[in-house]
Amino acid sequence: MGEGEKVMxxxxxxxxxQVAKQAGxxxxxxxxxxxxxxxxxxxxxxxxxxxxxxxxxxxARVMADTLQALNKAAGMAARCxxxxxxxxxxxxxxxxxxLPRTLAMLDTALEDVAWLIRISSPHADDDLCGLPNIxxxxxxxxxxxxxxxxLHIGGLAARADSATTLASLxxxxxxxxxxIIKEDGVPPLVKLLKEGTDDGQEAAATAxxxxxxxxxxxxxxxxxxxCSVFAAALKEPxxxxxxxxxxxxxxxxxxxxxxxxxFAQSNAVRHLVSHLAxxxxxxxxxxxxxxxxxxxxxxxxxxxxxxxxxxLAKSLSVRQGGSxxxxxxxxxxxxPSNRAxxxxxxxxxxxxxxxxxxxNGATPPPSRPQLRSNGSNGRGSREAEDPATKARxxxxxxxxxxMLARGHVGVCTSITDSRALLCFARILENGDGGAGTHLQFYxxxxxxxxxxxxxxNLSLRQSAFKPSSPAAKAVVEQLLxxxxxxDDDDLLRPCITSLGCLSRTFTASETRVIGPLVELLxxxxxxxxxxxxxALTKFACTENHLHVNHCKAIVDAGGARHLVQLVYLGDQLQxxxxxxxxxxxxxxxxxxxxxxxxxxxxxxxxxKQAHMVQDLRVEALLxxxxxxxxxxxxxxxx
Numbered sequence: 001m002g003e004g005e006k007v008m009x010x011x012x013x014x015x016x017x018q019v020a021k022q023a024g025x026x027x028x029x030x031x032x033x034x035x036x037x038x039x040x041x042x043x044x045x046x047x048x049x050x051x052x053x054x055x056x057x058x059x060a061r062v063m064a065d066t067l068q069a070l071n072k073a074a075g076m077a078a079r080c081x082x083x084x085x086x087x088x089x090x091x092x093x094x095x096x097x098x099l100p101r102t103l104a105m106l107d108t109a110l111e112d113v114a115w116l117i118r119i120s121s122p123h124a125d126d127d128l129c130g131l132p133n134i135x136x137x138x139x140x141x142x143x144x145x146x147x148x149x150x151l152h153i154g155g156l157a158a159r160a161d162s163a164t165t166l167a168s169l170x171x172x173x174x175x176x177x178x179x180i181i182k183e184d185g186v187p188p189l190v191k192l193l194k195e196g197t198d199d200g201q202e203a204a205a206t207a208x209x210x211x212x213x214x215x216x217x218x219x220x221x222x223x224x225x226x227c228s229v230f231a232a233a234l235k236e237p238x239x240x241x242x243x244x245x246x247x248x249x250x251x252x253x254x255x256x257x258x259x260x261x262x263f264a265q266s267n268a269v270r271h272l273v274s275h276l277a278x279x280x281x282x283x284x285x286x287x288x289x290x291x292x293x294x295x296x297x298x299x300x301x302x303x304x305x306x307x308x309x310x311x312l313a314k315s316l317s318v319r320q321g322g323s324x325x326x327x328x329x330x331x332x333x334x335x336p337s338n339r340a341x342x343x344x345x346x347x348x349x350x351x352x353x354x355x356x357x358x359x360n361g362a363t364p365p366p367s368r369p370q371l372r373s374n375g376s377n378g379r380g381s382r383e384a385e386d387p388a389t390k391a392r393x394x395x396x397x398x399x400x401x402x403m404l405a406r407g408h409v410g411v412c413t414s415i416t417d418s419r420a421l422l423c424f425a426r427i428l429e430n431g432d433g434g435a436g437t438h439l440q441f442y443x444x445x446x447x448x449x450x451x452x453x454x455x456x457n458l459s460l461r462q463s464a465f466k467p468s469s470p471a472a473k474a475v476v477e478q479l480l481x482x483x484x485x486x487d488d489d490d491l492l493r494p495c496i497t498s499l500g501c502l503s504r505t506f507t508a509s510e511t512r513v514i515g516p517l518v519e520l521l522x523x524x525x526x527x528x529x530x531x532x533x534x535a536l537t538k539f540a541c542t543e544n545h546l547h548v549n550h551c552k553a554i555v556d557a558g559g560a561r562h563l564v565q566l567v568y569l570g571d572q573l574q575x576x577x578x579x580x581x582x583x584x585x586x587x588x589x590x591x592x593x594x595x596x597x598x599x600x601x602x603x604x605x606x607x608k609q610a611h612m613v614q615d616l617r618v619e620a621l622l623x624x625x626x627x628x629x630x631x632x633x634x635x636x637x638x
Contacts, residue, residue, distance in 0.1 A: 209248025
């Protein structure tokens with residue numbers, strides 16, 4: 001027991017002894033005898049509680065109510081029996097009308113202290129201890145206390161059951177989630193995630209993810225060390241626990257940038273990418289991007305992958321060692337050398353295979369990591385999982401990467417330095433295989449967040465989305481493919497946003513993007529059209545060094561006619577369409593298509609609309625755009 005609990009119990013024990021003494025053997029009234037009896041029982045229970053390891057949160061409430069009852073009892077005993085002779089005590093008519101209420105308060109205190117001892121002491125059956133009197137007005141609070149107590153002292157099965165119940169309460173009501181955090185439910189959940197059964201770990205991870213509903217709650221979770229525990233849990237199977245942890249990571253990252261910062265410092269992004277890549281691209285066990293992005297969906301076995309890397313390393317060393325003398329050797333003299341190298345390579349591979357088979361799971365040498373980069377003890381455990389669990393794990397990994405990447409340069413850099421972009425591209429191409437996990441949507445949202453960061457970060461844009469990058473090419477190709485299909489608005493919007501954010505990475509020869517974006521301006525849902533207008537504006541704005549080329553492409557694709565209609569009739573899109581039209585008028589004012597579409601008349605009309613000219617962006621662009629058109633357009637087309 002801590003010092004705080006000793007101090008908390010000391011005064012009630014002293015007061016209970018004082019009440020028992022005041023209502024002692026000198027008292028002849030039945031009520032006072034009952035008062036003494038209850039005070040003695042309460043003192044005994046309080047001493048028993050002092051020997052237990054109490055659950056501090058309800059203990060503070062119980063002791064406060066107990067102290068109040070004892071104070072009232074002490075006052076009643078003092079008024080009735082102090083400063084009187086024995087005879088006067090017998091005959092004096094003292095006010096005892098409040099004594100029944102005092103006895104009831106002591107009975108309540110006895111029940112609550114007994115309940116507190118029960119929930120703080122291990123018991124074999126792990127049953128719930130019922131509702132205490134102090135929680136009669138808040139039964140959910142009593143239930144939360146009971147389950148948190150079981151998390152502290154219950155068996156593994158009982159702890160798993162309590163974690164599941166707490167997760168259900170947190171999911172049903174955010175107020176209950178705050179209760180659980182306030183009543184110190186986070187530390188036992190973290191402990192259960194470290195050392196519980198598979199069911200307990202899964203339930204604890206789910207509960208922790210549901211507790212972080214706002215930044216303040218996430219901060220309290222972080223103070224309990226949840227970030228490091230999550231990172232460690234991603235390294236070990238079973239996969240259903242890893243999936244629950246990954247979903248919790250996504251939930252906490254959604255509500256707190258501080259969680260993103262702390263999680264970025266760990267190696268956990270690597271494990272998330274590895275889960276995402278499993279079964280998606282070849283050689284997914286390697287974290288860094290290779291020279292070529294293979295599109296094979298059949299994963300290479302672990303043994304062959306390791307042997308392949310060993311053989312490549314040995315081949316490279318042999319080639320480097322013999323490079324000095326090979327230039328002056330004759331063809332005949334090279335034959336024995338090649339044969340010797342072949343024999344050397346065969347013996348090396350045989351010895352490597354023998355070592356692989358004889359060790360049979362032994363601890364690897366210190367120079368090699370004990371865990372594989374996929375975060376598990378080998379591919380065998382991953383392949384043994386059922387398809388539904390693997391599909392959920394992959395979807396949660398994509399969702400977590402999406403949430404972690406939002407506005408965070410460090411996480412985006414870690415993701416783009418891996419093979420994640422190739423994974424996202426492959427997933428956009430193939431979908432989730434009918435698993436219904438929203439994997440494709442999460443991947444599209446992940447790309448969107450990375451491109452949003454890259455739009456304002458030159459270093460990330462140049463490293464991850466340079467035109468020669470195979471990963472960048474694959475991503476752009478799939479974004480364009482989805483945009484051309486245009487059959488899923490939820491998937492279409494992040495793809496449009498991503499292409500707009502990448503507008504400054506396209507070269508002048510890249511002409512595939514503008515046309516599909518312009519087509520989305522015609523007869524589509526308002527959110528899709530709005531995203532297309534915003535994306536085209538990023539191509540046409542002055543900050544884009546190829547703005548003239550892009551503006552010409554927009555006009556050639558028939559964009560001027562669609563934009564004129566949106567300015568006149570677009571309602572929610574009027575301002576955005578007018579801004580794009582102004583950029584086009586500024587950069588290609590001599591265009592014949594602008595004259596035929598009546599753009600100058602639109603700009604003149606817009607300059608008279610108060611709700612339009614009040615927008616600061618319109619105010620900065622509209623006068624110059626109108627002046628440029630008046631200069632280059634003849635009056636015949638006005």
